[in-house]
Amino acid sequence: MIDNSKHASSFRDPSGYIFTEEGVIKRAIFPIYFKQYNALTTSGFFDSLFKNKLLIPHREITKTEDKIVIQPENIPFITYPYEWSFNMYKEAALLTLKLQKYSLEKGFSLKDATAFNVTFHDGKAVFIDTLSFDFYQENTPWRAYKQFITHFLGPLVLAHYHGAQSLKLMSNFIDGIPIKMLASMLPFKTKMNPFLYANIHLLAKFEDKHNEDYKGESKASALSKKGQLNIIQSLYDYIKKLTLKEHSEWGNYYDKTNYSTDAFVEKSTIIDTWIENVQAKTLIDVGGNDGTFVRKINSELKQALVCDIDNNAVDFNYKAIKENKESFITPFVLNVLNPSAAIGFQNKERDSFINRMKDFAPDVTLALAVIHHMSLSGNVTFEMSAQFFASFSKYLVIEFPKRNDSWVQRLLSSKVDFKDHFDWYTLENFESAYAIYFEVLEKKPITNSERVMYLLKPKHVK
Amino acid sequence: MHLLYFDPGLGAMIIQAVVAAVAGVILFSKGLMYKIKTLLGFSKNREEDIFDDIEIKDQDTETKL
Numbered sequence: 167m168i169d170n171s172k173h174a175s176s177f178r179d180p181s182g183y184i185f186t187e188e189g190v191i192k193r194a195i196f197p198i199y200f201k202q203y204n205a206l207t208t209s210g211f212f213d214s215l216f217k218n219k220l221l222i223p224h225r226e227i228t229k230t231e232d233k234i235v236i237q238p239e240n241i242p243f244i245t246y247p248y249e250w251s252f253n254m255y256k257e258a259a260l261l262t263l264k265l266q267k268y269s270l271e272k273g274f275s276l277k278d279a280t281a282f283n284v285t286f287h288d289g290k291a292v293f294i295d296t297l298s299f300d301f302y303q304e305n306t307p308w309r310a311y312k313q314f315i316t317h318f319l320g321p322l323v324l325a326h327y328h329g330a331q332s333l334k335l336m337s338n339f340i341d342g343i344p345i346k347m348l349a350s351m352l353p354f355k356t357k358m359n360p361f362l363y364a365n366i367h368l369l370a371k372f373e374d375k376h377n378e379d380y381k382g383e384s385k386a387s388a389l390s391k392k393g394q395l396n397i398i399q400s401l402y403d404y405i406k407k408l409t410l411k412e413h414s415e416w417g418n419y420y421d422k423t424n425y426s427t428d429a430f431v432e433k434s435t436i437i438d439t440w441i442e443n444v445q446a447k448t449l450i451d452v453g454g455n456d457g458t459f460v461r462k463i464n465s466e467l468k469q470a471l472v473c474d475i476d477n478n479a480v481d482f483n484y485k486a487i488k489e490n491k492e493s494f495i496t497p498f499v500l501n502v503l504n505p506s507a508a509i510g511f512q513n514k515e516r517d518s519f520i521n522r523m524k525d526f527a528p529d530v531t532l533a534l535a536v537i538h539h540m541s542l543s544g545n546v547t548f549e550m551s552a553q554f555f556a557s558f559s560k561y562l563v564i565e566f567p568k569r570n571d572s573w574v575q576r577l578l579s580s581k582v583d584f585k586d587h588f589d590w591y592t593l594e595n596f597e598s599a600y601a602i603y604f605e606v607l608e609k610k611p612i613t614n615s616e617r618v619m620y621l622l623k624p625k626h627v628k
Numbered sequence: 629m630h631l632l633y634f635d636p637g638l639g640a641m642i643i644q645a646v647v648a649a650v651a652g653v654i655l656f657s658k659g660l661m662y663k664i665k666t667l668l669g670f671s672k673n674r675e676e677d678i679f680d681d682i683e684i685k686d687q688d689t690e691t692k693l
Contacts, residue, residue, distance in 0.1 A: 489678075
């Protein structure tokens with residue numbers, strides 16, 4: 167049966183495919199995978215993972231001789247590996263290893279280990295590829311081992327040595343960081359580390375050696391289950407302890423800002439009132455730091471996306487989510503001046519940030535203390551940013567720091583000779599440019615500050 | 629193995645026995661060090677951790693709770 171709604175990323179695994187029916191994501195399973203699916207279902211394997219919230223739960227919709235259709239729980243917004251902070255990435259890696267260990271114990275094995283099999287939902291990492299489990303065959307090595315190294319261990323070790331920015335490499339290497347490149351990027355001393363030597367350098371060497379084996383003379387060696395469990399456990403222990411070398415403290419950000427306590431409280435009260443007035447249930451905070459303002463909202467939110475360009479801010483937010491056991495916030499790393507593009511075959515496998523936002527269609531977009539960065543650091547004109555925000559928001563809460571604001575002054579002075587080219591950065595110009603795309607519902611200056619808050623509604627939204 | 633839809637890398641399939649041996653030694657020596665440290669009273673309480681242990685609870689153990 168040809169289904170035009172078949173998801174563009176769903177062509178690699180012949181066990182089945184994902185499709186959308188009336189806006190609902192479903193998964194079709196082919197007879198080739200029936201044996202595995204039935205075993206996973208009847209043995210209680212799936213149930214156990216659902217109860218431990220490690221695999222996205224699904225229910226069976228139809229079951230015929232040639233197709234089983236299941237409907238997984240809806241995830242409002244999918245984040246990709248290149249949008250995770252360091253500790254989020256770690257959690258995704260550990261989840262994959264945890265699943266592989268459990269699978270082995272139950273007579274199964276993960277047949278792939280791509281980082282795209284994981285996303286964040288309900289405040290934690292969750293595995294989303296239900297068809298990734300296969301029967302374990304005695305004494306066979308883990309087929310997905312190399313994939314795990316290039317998708318998880320590699321990027322994490324690179325981030326450890328070169329900073330969290332390295333995780334962004336995944337946006338180009340959709341099939342994982344090439345092992346040879348990975349080995350070459352690591353400092354020489356990593357060759358002295360038996361763990362890194364075996365898992366990365368030796369692997370790179372072996373790959374090179376056997377790449378030219380066109381006749382297929384080499385045979386995969388046998389590996390006991392105990393041996394495989396040793397690999398999994400040592401990967402788990404190593405990754406769990408892995409840290410970033412760069413400064414990883416966050417939390418004093420709001421002490422560094424130019425806000426007085428009163429202005430800070432007033433700002434969050436304005437946001438809270440407006441959110442309540444428009445009865446928002448979903449929102450995105452663009453440049454939301456560690457989620458401070460979203461946590462100050464009193465009305466109950468179903469889903470809040472909080473993104474920031476700073477890995478540490480996102481990591482701090484992620485840790486707070488873990489500590490407070492919050493399920494409604496999804497944090498991610500995003501540079502608003504270069505949001506994630508669509509990538510993969512036909513540029514369709516992984517969707518762009520803009521398209522995912524259009525689908526998510528948040529009730530409110532918060533753009534607090536970002537417009538001066540977009541305008542002055544990014545040279546984005548008011549009309550361009552207005553057009554950007556209008557493309558996905560039902561309402562926009564935006565904060566405008568006036569020219570006299572100390573942060574604006576700082577950004578302007580960093581422009582040196584180029585400073586005069588930013589004469590257009592004024593409240594009047596901002597208002598007239600945004601008036602093209604938005605209707606002003608409310609406008610409130612924050613007392614004792616150089617900042618003005620706006621509640622805007624795009625003109626095309628009725 | 630007809631479901632192999634990505635390249636697992638032949639080198640990686642061959643090398644795993646070596647990696648497993650190295651991992652075995654690392655795990656063994658870590659376990660040994662831990663035992664020695666505990667005996668000598670050096671073992672500290674582990675820090676509050678945001679990540680769990682690798683073990684997954686079985687469904688029935690879960691329901692018994």
